[in-house]
Amino acid sequence: MMASGYSAKEEDGHLPGASGAAGSGVAKSKKPDNTAFKQQRLPAWQPILTAGTVLPAFFVIGLIFIPIGIGLYVTSNNIKEFEIDYTGADMSSPCFNCSQSSSWNSTWPCRCSIAFTLDQPFESNVFMYYGLSNFYQNHRRYVKSRDDSQLNGDKSSLKNPSKECEPYRTSDNKPIAPCGAIANSLFNDTLELFYIDPNGTRTQIPLMKKGIAWWTDKHVKFRNPGGTNLNLSTVFQGTAKPVNWHKSVYELDADLENNGFINEDFIVWMRTAALPTFRKLYRIIQKKSNMTPTLPRGNYTLDITYNYPVLSFEGRKRMILSTISWMGGKNPFLGLAYITVGSVCFFLGVVLLIIHHKYGNRNNSADIPN
């Protein structure tokens, strides 16, 4: 298409019309300009892979990657993590009964508690996660089933949610707030942690439920309709709660700063996971003093208000406790990967060096055949 157009243009010069000027007058020189660009002589840097550049690069990569990897690996190993599966799929599990009876429309909450022991104290701030497995938060239809406009506090979207929310768009002819499959499947187990003193007293560990979502989500992306100072129940009047929910969106928390769309548990859930096995931050246990560890060694129980059915799709639920470092949580993969890649590079460098010395073509211009 372009080619033919180009030649047509060139040839227009031969039209009788265009040649009026050409017919008379002295033709000026058509010699092309002597510019570096037109003569393809632009100054240029011509990198060439030589032993002198490639081999050092391999060694340098190796030498940079191995220490980083070791650092990452050590850091990761210093992080304490504790994980417990509380799905109750096993007969032996305390939550077995709950897991069998729970369904979305069960009216009274089922409770169970699981005892566990921490062998090592958790020193700094401890982060408490819930983890789900085999839960496809990254399914295309799931991911798109939300209305960010509604969640951003747009009043018209509140009353008329996006079509993407189908089939969780309306309920009893009332718009659902928040609409869509993601919101509808909000994780609604309640987890509580108790420390059992050696003398047998249960002390509830204070769990902080703020600061678990992205700042931008909490303050910009998610907003209640009509600002913060209004009574949320009136704002949400005329909307229905998502069908799986036990309470309305404005009853999620008593704290006005953590209620409605800006409830952080809700925000965390709405940030969908990339993979079918994922964890989400649930609570933060803050370090109280420098003297005592946040979670001392000893026995604990996890009290669960078991609402969230996962067995129907062979899902699993976990509770995770973890400390973090500058690079985040426990992540042995990154450190190991860096060590491996660094070593491979270094090794490759050595091998290439040997090959180069034994068989390599080092005499450059001597033997150019002509």
Place this chain on the structure above:
Amino acid sequence: MIGSVFYFSISPEEERKVRANDREYNEKFQYANNCIMTSKYNIITFLPVNLFEQFQEVANTYFLFLLILQLIPQISSLSWFTTIVPLVLVLSITAVKDATDDYFRHKSDNQVNNRQSQVLINGTLQNEKWMNVRVGDIIRLENNQFVAADLLLLSSSEPHGLCYIETAELDGETNMKVRQSLPVTSELGDPNSLAQFDGEVICEPPNNKLDRFCGTLYWRENKYGLSNQNMLLRGCVLRNTESCYGLVIFAGPDTKLMQNSGRTKFKRTSIDRLMNTLVLWIFGFLVCMGVILAIGNAVWEKEVGFLFQSYLPWDPPVDNFLFSAFLAFWSYVIILNTVVPISLYVSVEVIRLGHSYFINWDRRMFCQRRNTPAEARTTTLNEELGQVEYIFSDKTGTLTQNIMTFNKCSINGHAYGEWEMSRAQRLDFSFNPLADRDFCFYDQNLLDSVKLGEPAVHEFFRLLSLCHTVMSEEKSEGELMYKAQSPDEGALVTAARNFGFVFRSRTPSTVTVQELGRSVTYALLAILDFNNIRKRMSVIVRNPEGKIRLYCKGADTLLFERLHPCNHDLMNVTSDHLNEYAADGLRTLVLAYRDLSEQQWEDWAERRRSAERAADYREDRLAAAYEEIEQDMMLLGATAIEDKLQEGVPETIAILSLANIKIWVLTGDKQETAVNIGYSCKMLTDDMSEVFIINGHTVQRVREELSGEQGGWHPQQEEKPQQGSPPAPALPSLLDSISGEYALVISGHSLAHALEADMEREFLDTACACKAVICCRVTPLQKALVVELVKKHKKAVTLAIGDGANDVSMIKTAHIGVGISGQEGIQAVLASDYSFSQFRFLQRLLLVHGRWSYLRMCRFLCYFFYKNFAFTMVHFWFGFFCGFSAQTVYDQYFITLYNIVYTSLPVLAMGIFDQDVPEQRSLEYPKLYEPGQLNLLFNKREFFICIAQGIYTSVVLFCVPYGVLSQATRNDGIPLADYQTFAVTVATSLVIVVSVQIALDTGYWTAINHFFVWGSLGAYFTILFAMHSNILFSIFPNQFHFFGSAQNTLIQPVVWLTIALATVVCIVPVLAFRFLKLDLKPQLSDTVGLSVF
């Protein structure tokens, strides 16, 4: 020529009837008026017509189909704009280009249509615009005006109804031609009598043959035959004629000029064809992946999705997993379509356009003398210039300068012009005031013979001064200028002029010659003109004494057959001379005359008149009549004209042969001349073991000769049927015959047999085994057949180079046609793909531009497929983790912009500017050209390597972030495994990896490459942050879901560590592999490249 012409006629015209001065009558036939429209569109039709044309491209239709798929909500895995933005961009780039082209066409159309011409309306001359001129109008032309339409010349201001025209616009020939009106109409000199003219012309329908016209004028109960001699064609310019009148026969789109402006066949390169095959394969691959993922979807929906319905119910129309899988297939077709990016074809065109401009801009292919730069007339073939294996070259004007000098002659058995270098002295022509001062001759004997008054010598030069079609122009007394249609003629007439037989002037019925100072006027009775079949021309003149004589000059083979038997001895002597001349590489003509009696002339003239009047087969009948009179001629002698080799031809041929390019010379010259030129341009050398000459006249003979040549490689059969064989070898040893070099010379009549279906294979095998092939005495059609033969049986790229009209068929047949803009007009240039004015520029075109173009295009394609596979295949791997739901890995804006913004410009810059070795090196080491001929840089194997690399990269790009992020948390405890963080990490890694890869691939970093590579990275981050910014989100919260992701993700050290890891894992194997290849098996280009630094 001119862009295609659109006009619609109701039914094909069978003959045209035109009545002068009768618009009403002519309107009945609805002939096209003189308004031309080369433009395709107007403002209203532009959009629909242009879109319609563009959607005829398969690629565009395919993307339209994707767009429609995306509008179905159940299928749509991507927003509609991911397809429409690139599609609209591509369509609008093309549309803008088309519109610009069309605008210029409109402009030139308007200018042409609004030219003024004088039309005779109701007996008075009125100024009318060209577009208002109708068929049947009589218009008046003045000197130096363009002819407005195809006119029948009625009368002119010059005597005998003559007028002169220049046809440069039409056929590129710059000499003037003469046209003459019918004697009956030439008296109609003034508007009044012309207004009374009511003749009717019946003639052939519009056609594109510039050199013939067939029609009849009916006027006053009489019939008059019309030929091309009576026509003034649109596009010509009237010269040396005060004014003339003409009747419009064809107007506007029907004129021969416009009929000739058809578009030539579209040539495609082998890379193009390969690319199309690969694109089809990729489509197949796409469908396979779609099927695999759809099966995965079916299994997943059955095993998992079915149970997961409490959280994620199926979309309403979906009621079972099979239907879901069906939809998933289409969804995946949509998201995986980026393996065949819409920008591929546009980018390829842009790169080729760039390369074409580089050719146009090359100062080293600029010819100072002719003031012509090289020109890439087609932009679609550049990379094929880097793959040429066979060059078919014309000789005259291509290898030689086509500047003829009268060098030797043989008169009445006496050879003149032999001279020794040492005592060479330029002849002094001062006795002749009309002599051309540039003319050189060195043999005093000839001048003495003229001065002594030898009758044969006088007759010889008299013939030269009479028998030609040269026009003379005498600006002032004694300042003669000759305008010759062919340089040979000019040289001959000039020679006669210097030896005292000065052609002064001609009228249609007389020729005036100054014979040794005495002015003689001959009555010109007939001109039996030259053509490629006759290969001779004759004139019949009556001298002042009343004697009628036919003078003939032509090719020796044809003339010797037509001589009177009594010439036998003279013929033998002359023939020896001719062989000598030919051996010196001279072009020869034989001259002869015949005396005619009054009766003979009368009889013949009558036969000729009847032939001329014949309605059908007029040309054949005329040729037969000519044949009749050109008999029993008396031999006068022969001329030898030297055609010097062009500058740098032997060097160019040597370099091209070193580059493993085989050069075949196809020439119309005779064998000896051709062989000689072969020696002088080093195609044939004395070192050659054998030069085979095939000269047989019968099928059997040619077959024997051909198999004889093949046998020639075995020592036991060294008997060769050959004539006048140059260096005849003595029984070559077996070793010699295997390693030795051979050359083949074949003549036209043998070639005719060799090209027959049963022998062509044998001929080709023999020819290809030879180092040089020369075909002499070939017709234009044979030239094309030879090219076609090689094209058909050898999977090689052919290039034809020539300068004359006889090379046009060959130029059009070959993969690449090169026209030499030289002496012989511009038909060859018009038919060619590339043109320049010196043969030696060919080495630069092939070894520098062609080589680079090929290299760049290959590197471009490799990288382009790589980057798209790396980009797209990530979706495939992600499919296994997202329930085969066709969820994309990236943000939809990233998908939209990846191909058109983030990665397009660096690879374009590489495709346009890359160089592996400096240009002078590719001329110093012609072997560097070989990878192109062997198609090493981009073939199916290379393609699979690119694809494999792309797939490897996609695996790394998916697995490394997966491995790291699935467990990682930020340093404030929030997990990093959310979808948006993952998407941003993978996308950023991808952009960085492909940028590093292009950095590795780019061998020549100009400032532009730096700008584009760094600029693309910069653009990526800028756009990323803009897309994820507060501002866009607050305006369209439902469109920019990724708000905040960039800020939150890219401040995490873990993310950067992941990106660095992915990049290193992707690049290190490539680096190691390339280094090993370079170190252990360096290509010539690598070694040459290295030695530069």
